[in-house]
Amino acid sequence: MSEKLHILGKVSGYYGVKGWVKIYSYTQPRENIVRYKALKIKLGQEHSRLGNIDDAWQDIKLDAGKAHGKGVVAHFIGYDDRESVARLIGAELAVQRSEFKATSKDEYYWTDLIGLKVFNLEEIELGLVTRLIETAANDVLVIQPQKNDNSVKEAKSELLIPFVMQHYIKNIDLDAGSILVDWSIDWNVSD
Numbered sequence: 411m412s413e414k415l416h417i418l419g420k421v422s423g424y425y426g427v428k429g430w431v432k433i434y435s436y437t438q439p440r441e442n443i444v445r446y447k448a449l450k451i452k453l454g455q456e457h458s459r460l461g462n463i464d465d466a467w468q469d470i471k472l473d474a475g476k477a478h479g480k481g482v483v484a485h486f487i488g489y490d491d492r493e494s495v496a497r498l499i500g501a502e503l504a505v506q507r508s509e510f511k512a513t514s515k516d517e518y519y520w521t522d523l524i525g526l527k528v529f530n531l532e533e534i535e536l537g538l539v540t541r542l543i544e545t546a547a548n549d550v551l552v553i554q555p556q557k558n559d560n561s562v563k564e565a566k567s568e569l570l571i572p573f574v575m576q577h578y579i580k581n582i583d584l585d586a587g588s589i590l591v592d593w594s595i596d597w598n599v600s601d
Contacts, residue, residue, distance in 0.1 A: 415450055415467060415504040416521050418443050423499060425483045429490040431498060433475070433482040438544075441482055443503065444475025450504045453497060467504065516575060518582060520549075528553050528571070528589045531580070536569055536593065549573040551589070569593075 419435040435443040450467040475484035489495045510519060520542045528536045528551070537555040553569040571593055572578050581590040 413506040413508060416507055416510075417502050417504045418446070418449075419482075420500065420502045421451075421495075421498045422481075424492055424495065425478075427492050428485075429492070429495050430483050430485045431489075431495050432478075433484050433503070435482050439477075441475075441477040443482060444472060444484055446505050446509055447472050448505075448509075450506075451498065452502045452504070470503075518584075522584055523551070523582070523589070526582070526584075526587050526589050527556075528569075528591055530591055530593045530595060532595065534595055536571075536591070536595075539589065540568070542573065543570075547572070551579075551591075 418437055419433050421431045422434040423432040424430075425432050433443060435441070437443045449470050449472060451470040452467045471487040472484055473487045475482060486495075486498070489498065507521075513519065523539050523542065526539050528539060530536055535556060537553040539551050540554045541552045543550045543552060549572075551569075551571045551573050553571060555567075555569060571591055578592055579589065580592055583589075
């Protein structure tokens with residue numbers, strides 16, 4: 411499998427007795443995970459006690475799924491009772507990047523931003539994006555400072571920059587692997 415997989419969630423528990431499962435979804439909105447009919451699944455270490463270890467990604471087809479309460483429930487083809495889905499509990503679910511819906515200009519999937527280098531307007535490297543956090547006000551870039559000659563020397567352990575386009579976030583260049591931010595180096599230095 412040459413294309414990188416993106417983890418969208420995991421099977422978190424049983425739902426009824428006819429092979430339905432609860433899914434913990436990382437997508438936004440959470441029920442978007444069920445729009446992918448052809449998913450990949452990876453069974454993990456929690457299945458070793460069942461003797462069903464297979465750490466390779468496998469195809470699994472979703473035939474039904476929906477939002478249910480604060481979560482998502484789904485049914486996979488060929489898994490029609492509690493016993494057959496037992497080996498799926500705890501397994502991660504993923505898709506290839508080519509399965510993502512196309513974005514419009516100035517729209518980005520969070521996964522595309524992870525690992526990008528962040529520079530301020532003075533061309534000082536602030537670090538790498540390690541994750542994003544959703545807050546009530548706006549999303550936030552979490553940046554791990556890089557220790558090198560052209561970066562922040564005494565930065566806090568993580569830098570948090572509001573993901574506000576045209577205000578703090580000036581440019582995102584996925585091809586170059588970088589983000590340009592309006593962020594003073596003085597805001598990052600430890601006391």
